[in-house]
Amino acid sequence: MLNVKETAKKWGISERSVRDYCNKGTIEGAILEGKTWLIPESARKPMRQNAKISNLLSILRQERQAKVSGGIYHQIQIDLTYNSNHIEGSTLSHDQTRYIYETNTVGIENVALKVDDIVETVNHFRCVDYVIDNATKPLSESFVKALHKILKSGTKDSYQDWFAIGEYKKLPNTVGGKETTSPSEVKNALKELISSYNAKPQKTLDDLLDFHYKFERIHPFQDGNGRVGRLVLFKECLKHKIVPFIIDENLKIFYYRGLNEWSNERGFLRETCSFAQDKFKNLLNYFNL
Secondary structure, eight states, X not given: OBOHHHHHHHHTSOHHHHHHHHHHTOSTTOEEETTEEEBOTTOXXXXXXXXXXXXXXXXXXXXXXXTOSSSHHHHHHHHHHXXXXXXXXXXXXXXXXXXXXXXXXXXXXXXXXXXHHHHHHHHXXXXXXXXXXXXXXXXXXXXXXXXXXXXXXXXXXXXXXTOOTTSOOXXXXXXXXXXXXXXXXXXXXXXXXXXXXXXXXXXOHHHHHHHHHHHHHHOOSSSOHHHHHHHXXXXXXXXXXXXXXXXXXXXHHHHHHHHHHTTTOTHHHHHHHHHHHHHHXXXXXXXXX
């Protein structure tokens, strides 16, 4: 019998994923002794459900057009916007994000809110719509720039001379303490990345994650790179009928670890996003999709 750590190493996945499989009863012969899962050495790694979808994009477009309240489009707008902004330090709660989306007002008393958090929340709702409108189009520099312009318009940054909204960075920046592509090299680096990505006839989850990792290493904009990058991921999932995913607070540390380790070990980011896909499938199931 193997423990969770040993099984995770053997299968090349995270310990969290092994525990999740055990809790769901999908590993044959796994037993719980006290608080410790023991897995037969001969056990096979469970296969995830087919991560392909067919009609999500059309439903999102229909619900948006009909202004359906409480549907999956409504829920994705709130969940994706809240979580992606929250990862980057937004102080708005999930309920506050929902209130802004549903009422188009702030209406929160006795609470000090950052103006940029509110502006970027509203802008992110518009970004999601832009993604849905352009989901089937090939990925391009103009699309990425447009997302950034929508996201950062009207923010404090947008009034700074050194900050270019919808354009590549003017000043060097870092991500996670690591150097990124210099401003003078960003255009060529991103152009080559997009061209190489688009040249692949069929895209897998790994292809999307590899693009995301390389995009974040380039870090083409002065700020907003993470949110733009995750919006691009959502677009490409819709285009290639791959189950989308939303990185929430519980997955944040694993997501950053996965990006940090991608060039050496792809399993960390892959498993984190696959786990997020499983959570998204619960949303699809709730709405009978």
